[in-house]
Amino acid sequence: MKKTILVDCDGVILNWEYAFDIFMEEHGFTKVEGAGTIYNIGERYGIDKDQGRKLIKIFNESASIGFLPPLRDAVEVVTKMAAEGWTFIAVTSLSTNKFAQKLRKRNLDKLFGKGTFETVTCLATGADKDNALAKYKDSGMYWVEDKPENALAGQKQGLKPILVEHGFNMHNKDFPLAKNWKEIYDIVQG
Numbered sequence: 001m002k003k004t005i006l007v008d009c010d011g012v013i014l015n016w017e018y019a020f021d022i023f024m025e026e027h028g029f030t031k032v033e034g035a036g037t038i039y040n041i042g043e044r045y046g047i048d049k050d051q052g053r054k055l056i057k058i059f060n061e062s063a064s065i066g067f068l069p070p071l072r073d074a075v076e077v078v079t080k081m082a083a084e085g086w087t088f089i090a091v092t093s094l095s096t097n098k099f100a101q102k103l104r105k106r107n108l109d110k111l112f113g114k115g116t117f118e119t120v121t122c123l124a125t126g127a128d129k130d131n132a133l134a135k136y137k138d139s140g141m142y143w144v145e146d147k148p149e150n151a152l153a154g155q156k157q158g159l160k161p162i163l164v165e166h167g168f169n170m171h172n173k174d175f176p177l178a179k180n181w182k183e184i185y186d187i188v189q190g
């Protein structure tokens with residue numbers, strides 16, 4: 001039986017936050033006190049929310065997006081799961097820019113190996129994932145995400161959400177929280 005798992009990319013398998021923080025520092029922005037528990041980038045940097053969204057789009061369409069480091073133990077565990085027969089499908093709110101999408105796919109292939117990701121669906125920057133997840137309705141697949149709203153969108157489609165723990169979602173009580181991919185592996189193995 002084929003084992004398939006749906007995953008977000010940024011904050012789940014890739015350390016987008018680390019790379020974005022470097023980008024912001026290089027452009028003269030500093031985080032506010034307690035930023036680690038704030039999801040909204042505008043609030044995290046003490047800037048207008050629209051400016052925050054624009055900076056995310058600029059970053060997501062820059063060459064940097066092709067060189068994001070892995071998050072925590074993602075490479076070790078995801079490649080192990082792939083060797084055990086798991087297939088991964090990525091659904092990411094990156095950008096509709098074709099070059100950003102190619103960089104995303106290249107980054108995933110470089111870190112996790114070609115063929116680990118059966119498909120990579122790239123939505124507009126910050127886009128909701130409801131429609132993209134509808135394709136997998138009632139499949140019962142696991143859906144690994146870091147944003148509670150997107151986990152809920154998956155749950156509404158009959159998926160089994162798991163949240164990767166971050167400062168902004170650690171108080172979530174609605175979905176299983178995993179600190180790393182070892183914990184995700186343990187959950188999906190039952």
